[in-house]
Amino acid sequence: MMILGLVRWMQPVHGYDVRRELLSWSADKWANVQPGSIYHALRKLTEEGLLREVATEQVGARPARVTYGITSKGEDEFQGLLRGHWWNLGEVVDPFFAAFSFLPALPRDEASAALRNRARLLRAVNDSLRAAMESGWMKDDKPVHVGWMWQLSIARAEGEIGWCERIADLIDAGVPYLPEDYAEEPAWAQFGTLVAEATWHGGPTPDRPSPDQSSPDQPSSNQSSPDQPSPERSSREQPSPTVDGERT
Amino acid sequence: MMILGLVRWMQPVHGYDVRRELLSWSADKWANVQPGSIYHALRKLTEEGLLREVATEQVGARPARVTYGITSKGEDEFQGLLRGHWWNLGEVVDPFFAAFSFLPALPRDEASAALRNRARLLRAVNDSLRAAMESGWMKDDKPVHVGWMWQLSIARAEGEIGWCERIADLIDAGVPYLPEDYAEEPAWAQFGTLVAEATWHGGPTPDRPSPDQSSPDQPSSNQSSPDQPSPERSSREQPSPTVDGERT
DNA sequence: TTGGAGTTAGTCAATTTTGGTTATTACGCT
DNA sequence: AGCGTAATAACCAAAATTGACTAACTCCAA
Incomplete structure (x- = not known):
């Protein structure tokens, strides 16, 4: 709320x-x-x-x-x-993630076209945000941090643009979606692994480190995760390293 | 659905x-x-x-x-x-956006500390995603595009990490939040402008451009804002332009 | 052989969200 | 003065979502 x-x-x-x-x-x-x-x-x-x-x-x-x-x-x-x-890092929802997970449902050329289109769209948005920031209208009567938020949008989008094009290239190049031996079997066992994608920011629900302190915990030299990401553990207990169940 | x-x-x-x-x-x-x-x-x-x-x-x-x-x-x-x-670009929700818009409610040093911490967290997550991609467990029995999704996460996060640190520096440097002449007045008229941030990917609901076409609309030379930022309107009628409190 | 831990399959009441509706007043135009 | 449109300030019934719950079965260990 x-x-x-x-x-x-x-x-x-x-x-x-x-x-x-x-x-x-x-x-x-x-x-x-x-x-x-x-x-x-x-x-x-x-x-x-x-x-x-x-x-x-x-x-x-x-x-x-x-x-x-x-x-x-x-x-x-x-x-x-x-x-x-x-x-804390919050749960981001982006529907594109869900959509992308259905990649194999699209013909290859459409997929790559859509990705390149996405890159275009993102660029257009970035351009217009940048233009809006230049053009005086927020120079004088808007608080600075509004601009900062836009810059965050831009920064993320920039990362994504690169990704779109790299992946589009891969798709065009005909990189197979499934690791060979996959034959036909559980065609949908595909994601399964998305697990980790969300599992990561699990952690022990670290709410509110200390409401009035500046540097809440570690002494800034510490580079390993404060209380949650534990960067070495990489893959924890996967529900099952195998394909997990997978009936008919 | x-x-x-x-x-x-x-x-x-x-x-x-x-x-x-x-x-x-x-x-x-x-x-x-x-x-x-x-x-x-x-x-x-x-x-x-x-x-x-x-x-x-x-x-x-x-x-x-x-x-x-x-x-x-x-x-x-x-x-x-x-x-x-x-x-189309979908609506992303990220609660951090909402939280960040309350920036002025935080003491400067906490804000910058939190941002640097965020950068650390993002890095840690990225590291563990990368590690998970190396470590065989998804090399052979997971479809390739799962890895691609992780790369998207990583790419976005990388953009965000840079942003976190840039902004933290700005905050540390004491850049004022409000464009001088703001005095006290409608302290909350702040965002107002976030409008555009979301308005952008409005468009005329261009659903499914043509399932097999490549370049859908503009010729990429267009640099002025597509349909949205309309840079003139600003703070409307405030019901009461007084100081609005900050009671205990 | 019993007990309890887990799985299977789904239900349900309570809460939340939604999109539309109401009913009054203010404003603009001729 | 009369009329239509927009703004004001909410309400509400219907739909959606939730987390907890049921209730039977399975399977292994003590």
């Missing part, structure tokens, strides 16, 4: 304000907050004691609007959540 | 099979499919005519299991969805 964060910023607000703000920067896209959920969220947060109702104004015969503020308990919770997201 | 894709792969399956498979590669992490949703999804897809019940076996007194197969309508739908995700 990052609605809480918003209420904290905008202090006394009513639902519609939150909704406007959220929609204004189309947060329904990159967060997952649809306008319909807002009132429910506000009420839920209130009943959890994280928010409190500050006032109930009424203008004319319009629906009365309730304004909310944050409680100190809410402030704590917010700090906690915030730290959690700053210090 | 990418459950459909699974059923397509594994042809006659019953819910539990799907569930096992999904859990096995912890798809509940990187997609968003919790085991509880599966049966509902199967039934919904069936009633939409994308799947059909193939049989209803019963073993002993255990709950009868219904096996599903895909219909030709379902096949079409699947192809459509697949193409959609391959040819």
Whole structure:
């Protein structure tokens, strides 16, 4: 619940304000907050004691609007959540991952074309982000860190562009999808291994390292993972190094 | 609904099979499919005519299991969805984005420490992914494109690592968050601009450009923003431009 | 041979999310 | 003054999602 964060910023607000703000920067896209959920969220947060109702104004015969503020308990919770997201890697969802896992379902030439197209799209987006950052409109009245967020988008996309083209080349080159001996058998046993892809950022749920400290744990010379990635273990217990079950 | 894709792969399956498979590669992490949703999804897809019940076996007194197969309508739908995700950029959600937008809520030194820590974490993850790819266990019995997906993770992360360190440096250097003249005013008018970040890949919902074409639209010379950043509008009417608190 | 640990297959109530709907007022235009 | 459109401020029923739960079977060890 990052609605809480918003209420904290905008202090006394009513639902519609939150909704406007959220929609204004189309947060329904990159967060997952649809306008319909807002009132429910506000009420839920209130009943959890994280928010409190500050006032109930009424203008004319319009629906009365309730304004909310944050409680100190809410402030704590917010700090906690915030730290959690700053210090740990979160689950990213990207549907393209899911789609890519069905690679063998596409004809080779389409796959590589799509990848090259993806690279084009990413470049176009990057260009327009860069253009937007140059063009004064955010030079003076927008906080700097908005630009920084765009740069993150750009940086990630740049990595991805290279990948798209490398992989497209591989596909064009006819690199086989399956390690020879695979014949026909369980054609779908394919992913199975995606496991690790997600397993990695498992770790022992390291929430909130220490809410007010600067360098929370290791002395900066330490390069091995703080508490979670343990870079040497590589492949832990795989569910089964074999093809795991695989009935008919 | 990418459950459909699974059923397509594994042809006659019953819910539990799907569930096992999904859990096995912890798809509940990187997609968003919790085991509880599966049966509902199967039934919904069936009633939409994308799947059909193939049989209803019963073993002993255990709950009868219904096996599903895909219909030709379902096949079409699947192809459509697949193409959609391959040819368009999808909405990525990453909670870190949301968290980062609250940057000014953190003390500078914590922010930069957290970013450097993030870089460390990303590096560690990358190392272990790379290690996993070397170590034979996926050399022979895992399809090649699983490795490719990992490489995508790595490529993106590499971009992000650089960003983390650049930004951490900026923060350490004391670069101000707000463009001077900002004083106090609407401290939260901050993001507002995140708009564009998501608006970008809006476009006119270009679903499936043409399943066999290569270069879909613009001639790559286009450098001004495609349809979106409209760099003039900024902070609208604030309900109350006062200081908004920061109460305890 | 019993007990308990795990597997199989799926259900279900409670919570969440969603997209549309309501009902009033403000504004713009002729 | 009259009319239509947009903004305001929410509500709500329906759909989706969730995590916990059931309940029978299997299989091995004590």
